[in-house]
Amino acid sequence: MIEFRQVTKRYDSDHTALAQVNFLIHRGEMVFLTGHSGAGKSTLLKLIMVMERPTAGEVIVGGQRLNQLPRRQIPYLRRHIGVVFQNHQLLFDRTVFDNVAMPLEVMGVPHRDIGRRVRAALDKVGLLRKEKMNPMQLSGGEQQRVGIARAVVNKPPVLLADEPTGNLDPELSADIMNLFARFSQVGVTVLIASHDIALVKAMDRRVLTLDHGRLVTSAPVSSGASHG
């Protein structure tokens, strides 16, 4: 579902953010991306979203070679990729429901379908009863779950998360990770950048580790809980 072939990214001629990175993530797999600050995690996610282009090598998402993707196709690709950020980027001038509905509004989904889709997404994150609230009234963990509902509301086959538990305590962080695991169980390919080593270990999934732009491990999980 997500493949990197000899991918190198330089932002300027002397600084290499990613160097010859190779990996393959299968459909329905849940994989973590770790590494120190500056190791290249965000860059790797941006290449998948085509927010950046590789300097060399090839990124393939859902069978699409992104190098060959014309600029005008980028918005369509992005509809197939749900993204969750650390600071969830919710809008506080509208309800939980309206925040989650935003991607569907942008896509021009008919109004009668929006209510059903938004409630299905809120149900999946356990927030159905809070749809009329303002996100400001919610706890940090609940706000992050609204962000996840928004990311999955159009059922993207790929879900990316950049430090999704960065602001949460360990218990809430585990809840969020278990939520991601449930999406992978229904076939969503999930890639989560996190430097929370303890949490990543506890989840017992494949881990891609970056060190100064190089992929140093791509260890498979040890237990029988592997996917793909």
Ligand code: ADP
């Ligand atoms: P991480 O997410 O692991 O902290 P990043 O992908 O953000 O790492 O950064 C990798 C390297 O690329 C860092 O050295 C960073 O300074 C550099 N970098 C990231 N974005 C840019 C940019 N837009 N322009 C120049 N350098 C950048």
Ligand code: ADP
């Ligand atoms: P409907 O399509 O009627 O709105 P749902 O939104 O509940 O119904 O989704 C139907 C099924 O699709 C769910 O059981 C869910 O597990 C699955 N599914 C497939 N891909 C995704 C995704 N990216 N996010 C959430 N659910 C998904």
